[in-house]
Amino acid sequence: MVSLKRPLPGAAPAAAPEGCAQPPALRDAAVGGLAIDGPRRDGRYVDCTFGRGGHSGLILRHLSADGRLLAFDRDPDAVASAAGIDDPRFAIVHERFTGLREHARRIGWERVDGILFDLGISSPQIDDAARGFSFRHDGPLDMRMDPSRGVSAADWLNSAPAEEIERVVRDHGEERFAFQIAQAVVSRRAERPLSRTRELADLVAAAIPGHGRKGSRKDAAQDPATRTFQAVRIHVNQELEELEEGLSQAMDLLAPDGRLAVIAFHSLEDRIVKRFIAGQARPEAALGPAARRLPLRASELPLPALESIARIKPGPDEMTGNTRSRSAVLRIARRTTAPRLAPGGGGRR
């Protein structure tokens, strides 16, 4: 693996895009990972998570007049924020990035040269209390990245079985007290439906045994609602399912030598990205457990479909200037000429 610490030539210092207090995490390294240089400047690129366009803006700066950038975002506010980009090389669609393959086909893109995912929610989404992502500011308990579709956090919490709430809070929030939190939700909603973010945050804090007592939790510095809010948000937006399918579609679309750059913000996301890349980069990992026990020669193994290039964490300067970037992990991979590997073995180790 090589480290991509240097920004691309000509890259401006990371600046906050409009509407964001902080520049997007790992912007230069992620765009650097797409290797938009030489003839690749004429290529086709996809920003699957436009947000406020920090990454897209830098990609456009590196493209030639013939290069093209297609962006996706499921948030109507993010798409509206792109209205000011008057650039014939750029287009944005209000869709989930799992619409990638279909949309690319519709516009006649058989292959693309680079695909970027900057996962999770954006600062404007967290900072706007009306979106319901924040336990710090009171707002309607919504948490949908696309408020025009799907089920809000309040509707789900007010109707899901206790066992489902417990499973989501435990699995997506890695929360030890998922059982207590699910029970508290169910008894509260029997009195009146949950509707506000502050209400959920207070209820979670009260449900955690010994909360408020010194040394009651290893992560006592963290707000007690952090894990539950993360879990509910991931569930409401089906983020992990979106990621698995988005990566799979990206794989089908990348041209030989095409680059995949993915920034994850928590271990659940990063694990999916890591396993996906390993499953395509290590042919032995793509074999099922039975086939792995067969005495196969290297020449009998399928060829790697991806080459893992780099895993990058923000440096100390970026972590200081951008608190959200502390948990970010960027992974970069290069598509080879080999056919993609069947997901069977999945590299799950």
Ligand SMILES: C[S@@+](CC[C@H](N)C(=O)[O-])C[C@H]1O[C@@H](n2cnc3c(N)ncnc32)[C@H](O)[C@@H]1O
């Ligand atoms: C971390 S922000 C991206 C920030 C962006 N790179 C920038 O420079 O401003 C993630 C964005 O991806 C969008 N998003 C998350 N999951 C998505 C999905 N499955 N499909 C489309 N957009 C998604 C969110 O609405 C949010 O705007």
